[in-house]
Amino acid sequence: MTSHHQTVSGHIIAIGGAEDKTSDLAILRRVFELAPKDSDEVVIIATASSIPEQLLPCYEAVFARLGASQIHALDIQDRRQAADAENVQLIQRSGVIFFTGGDQLRLTNVLGGSAALRAIRKRLKAGAVVAGTSAGAAAMPSTMIYNGAAADALRKGAVNMSFGLDFIRGMVIDSHFLERGRFTRLMEVGASNPEQLGVGIGEDAAVIIHPNRILETIGTGHVIIIDSRDLASSNIAELSIGEPVAVENMILHAMVSGHGYDIDARRYLSADELSDLLSERTT
Amino acid sequence: MTSHHQTVSGHIIAIGGAEDKTSDLAILRRVFELAPKDSDEVVIIATASSIPEQLLPCYEAVFARLGASQIHALDIQDRRQAADAENVQLIQRSGVIFFTGGDQLRLTNVLGGSAALRAIRKRLKAGAVVAGTSAGAAAMPSTMIYNGAAADALRKGAVNMSFGLDFIRGMVIDSHFLERGRFTRLMEVGASNPEQLGVGIGEDAAVIIHPNRILETIGTGHVIIIDSRDLASSNIAELSIGEPVAVENMILHAMVSGHGYDIDARRYLSADELSDLLSERTT
Numbered sequence: 001m002t003s004h005h006q007t008v009s010g011h012i013i014a015i016g017g018a019e020d021k022t023s024d025l026a027i028l029r030r031v032f033e034l035a036p037k038d039s040d041e042v043v044i045i046a047t048a049s050s051i052p053e054q055l056l057p058c059y060e061a062v063f064a065r066l067g068a069s070q071i072h073a074l075d076i077q078d079r080r081q082a083a084d085a086e087n088v089q090l091i092q093r094s095g096v097i098f099f100t101g102g103d104q105l106r107l108t109n110v111l112g113g114s115a116a117l118r119a120i121r122k123r124l125k126a127g128a129v130v131a132g133t134s135a136g137a138a139a140m141p142s143t144m145i146y147n148g149a150a151a152d153a154l155r156k157g158a159v160n161m162s163f164g165l166d167f168i169r170g171m172v173i174d175s176h177f178l179e180r181g182r183f184t185r186l187m188e189v190g191a192s193n194p195e196q197l198g199v200g201i202g203e204d205a206a207v208i209i210h211p212n213r214i215l216e217t218i219g220t221g222h223v224i225i226i227d228s229r230d231l232a233s234s235n236i237a238e239l240s241i242g243e244p245v246a247v248e249n250m251i252l253h254a255m256v257s258g259h260g261y262d263i264d265a266r267r268y269l270s271a272d273e274l275s276d277l278l279s280e281r282t283t
Numbered sequence: 284m285t286s287h288h289q290t291v292s293g294h295i296i297a298i299g300g301a302e303d304k305t306s307d308l309a310i311l312r313r314v315f316e317l318a319p320k321d322s323d324e325v326v327i328i329a330t331a332s333s334i335p336e337q338l339l340p341c342y343e344a345v346f347a348r349l350g351a352s353q354i355h356a357l358d359i360q361d362r363r364q365a366a367d368a369e370n371v372q373l374i375q376r377s378g379v380i381f382f383t384g385g386d387q388l389r390l391t392n393v394l395g396g397s398a399a400l401r402a403i404r405k406r407l408k409a410g411a412v413v414a415g416t417s418a419g420a421a422a423m424p425s426t427m428i429y430n431g432a433a434a435d436a437l438r439k440g441a442v443n444m445s446f447g448l449d450f451i452r453g454m455v456i457d458s459h460f461l462e463r464g465r466f467t468r469l470m471e472v473g474a475s476n477p478e479q480l481g482v483g484i485g486e487d488a489a490v491i492i493h494p495n496r497i498l499e500t501i502g503t504g505h506v507i508i509i510d511s512r513d514l515a516s517s518n519i520a521e522l523s524i525g526e527p528v529a530v531e532n533m534i535l536h537a538m539v540s541g542h543g544y545d546i547d548a549r550r551y552l553s554a555d556e557l558s559d560l561l562s563e564r565t566t
Contacts, residue, residue: 151462154505154537179434181464187537222437222527226535233553235539244505246542248551250535252509254437254470256518256527268531270516 010036010124012167012209016175016201016221017101017134021062027206027219032066032096034208036127039095041070047077047110048102048135055100068096074116082114091119096129099136101175105146107139108164117165130167134175137201141173142166145185153184157241161189168209170263171197178202178222190228191236191247197263198226205257213263214277217255225253227266293319293407295450295492297420299458299484299504300384304345310489310502315349315379317491319410322378324353330360330393331385331418338383351379357399365397374402379412382419384458388429390422391447400448413450417458420484424456425449428468436467440524444472451492453546454480461485461505473511474519474530480546481509488540496546497560500538508536510549 011034019027032042042063046052056073063071072090076082091097097120099107111117124130130140138144144164153159161172172189174182177200186198201207205221217223232248239245253268255261260274269277294317302310315325325346329335339356346354355373359365374380380403382390394400407413413423421427427447436442444455455472457465460483469481484490488504500506515531522528536551538544543557552560 150464154461178437178467181433181466183464183466184461187535220527222529232551244503244539245537246505246539247535247537252470252530252533252535254528254530256529259529268515 008125008211009127011129011211012124012140013129013131013206014137014140014173014199014201014209015131015133015206016137016177016203018176018203019133019206019219020204021058025062025066027204028062029066030208030218031098031129031131032063032068034129035095038127039093040068041072041094042068042096042098043072043074043090043094044098044100045074045076046100046102048104048107048139049100050102052100059098059100063096076110076116079110079114082111082116088115088119091116091123094123094128096131097123099132099139101134101136103146104135104139104144104164105162107135108144108162111165112163121167124167137173137175139165140167141171142169143172143196145172145174145189148185148188150180150182150184153182153188154245155242156236156239156245159185159188170195171199174198174200176203177224183224183226186226187247187250188245190226190231190250191234191245194228194231196228197266198228200224200226210278214269214274215261215263216274216278217259218257220257223255225255225261225268227251227253229266291408291494292410294412294494295407295423296412296414296489297423297456297482297484297492298414298416298489299420299460299486300417301459301486302416302489302502303487304341308345308349310487311345312349313491313501314381314412314414315346315351317412318378321410322376323351324355324377325351325379325381326355326357326373326377327381327383328357328359329383329385331387331390331422332383333385335383342381342383346379359393359399362393362397365394365399371398371402374399374406377406377411379414380406382415382422384417384419387418387422387427387447388445390418391427391445394448395446404450407450420456420458422448423450424454425452426455426479428455428457428472431468431471433463433465433467436465436471437528438525439519439522439528442468442471453478454482457481457483459486460507466507466509469509470530470533471528473509473514473533474517474528477511477514479511480549481511483507483509493561497552497557498544498546499557499561500542501540503540506538508538508544508551510534510536512549
């Protein structure tokens, strides 16, 4: 499960939605700065969105302002386009691959098993940044949440999940987390399998997943961690669909910009510990 | 702080709001059943509400259906009425004191320091049930939350708190908890003082606080416990108002009907453990 550690050299950035696109660009600037030396070209994938024509100009303007030499808004609305050789080629030459928000099920339905997705995974291994906001963040793990009303999520079966884009393993990612009060969604997931870390990202907040599987929080919002590994008990397996789920002993953290988390050690990192761990890596 | 244990013989029931009032009445039936032997009269206090005339007939019908011999809808809209001798007398003869929902700050503002409130506390000590829903539950502890948008609550100062009605100590109670995604409110409170237990009650769910300070969950919804006593770190004291609060290591439980919690031992109780503990008390 942690083979990611050995084989990936690029950074993943999962953004909770509503990131600043017009002011300081703190999060998107960091996305661009993590581009590898071999390419500062950016591809933007708005496949998740039903209104790509409204989102794309905004992101194109952001990455132009940040200094990208070329910006490619990929036209991938269906599976035929996800197999298109020209789209694959644009991915192969780019250092930043950015997924907009929308519906994560559109992302996986259109990109799953495609040449475009294989090319993105290859670029991530080779050092490119893969970033996504909202649905684009939620789709990143091997298993994703795609639906489930927060108000009623702690009932068996209320959270809809499926296979994600498989850029990262061992976690589930939820977005707009504090703003939409989605704690119950990650609690249901944690009860269903305590091995998986719950990462809830607030608006204008993001986690950088470093190649050594250290999370770094950036932005003005919060990143919530729900760690179920020490779950003491839950009734989930005995319930019928719709019945309320009990959980005993999940661990909760709230991280702010500069704080971090070690995914595999399940350890909260203060700003000092995080910078030590990240500088170790580069020395 | 735990002197409550020695001195109170009545039960407190805190309800998360929207409890069933027309079907099985599971929660309100339990409220009535816990009335002491010396009185099955009920007082209903709608002071929190701006529309008491709309709430009172409904609760009067419920308690009539449950078999109360007399039901007194107290007319306490201002401090003069909270000092009224007739209202005090109706409290003194009742076995169940029920607070409707509304605005908890109206409850404390009108009742704080009043003869009516002193009479209620005395009845609780002597064995009466004190129950409340929504605002009527939130106002019960020595310190209460009365405002704070959940979406933005994990920022210093975002949760407004004040003195409550002081029926129970050592905890803060929040209502409509899962439905309004209020986890962040209890996290901010826990960061500000980890000694205090966070009790978040969902709709059509309630906790019975037994005289031995054991919580029992009833109803169809959830009761969430946020236990901050092992908080490892938080930046809250260093922040300016409005800045995001970090917290490391809070413990999270979700209880369903039949499950319990030992307030002072900070221990989750399975259905078996709970019934053992509650039967010990009566033997």
